[in-house]
Amino acid sequence: MNRIFALTSRLALIAFAMSVSSSISVHAQVADVPAVNAKGDYTTARLLGNRGYYRNTHWLVVDPSGSLNCRATPNGTVKTKLGTGWVVTASFPGKDADAVVMQQGSPWLRVIPQEPLGGLKNQTVCFVRANNRYVAPISIDFISNGGVRAVR
16 A cells, blocks of 8 residues: 555656646747847847857848948948848858958948858858848857748
């Protein structure tokens, strides 16, 4: 009889523990993306996470005109044009360097353009204005979970 009581007590305790643990909501950590300032500018492509700094490497072209100028230097000559919906990869020149550079008070994002279907537009670096009118950061978790897919 003691064995049955002990077994019943253990099962009741396990059932209680399972019901308590299933009612506790657990939220997975998701990588943040850079925030804009009051002007809509992104002033960095690096973020402080729980293990130090990490880079926001992928950005979506959102220019409402449908064509974003990508320049040879910040505010320099137009090197190529990027279509709305294209994904660009931020180019970080060094381990601790930022992909956002300031030129005459305006932030510029150093990028390597990629066409929407995964091909490279050209493999050289160019610069786009780091402003939410033109580009939007894409969370690395969104990419890791298959959120960016090309459709042919």
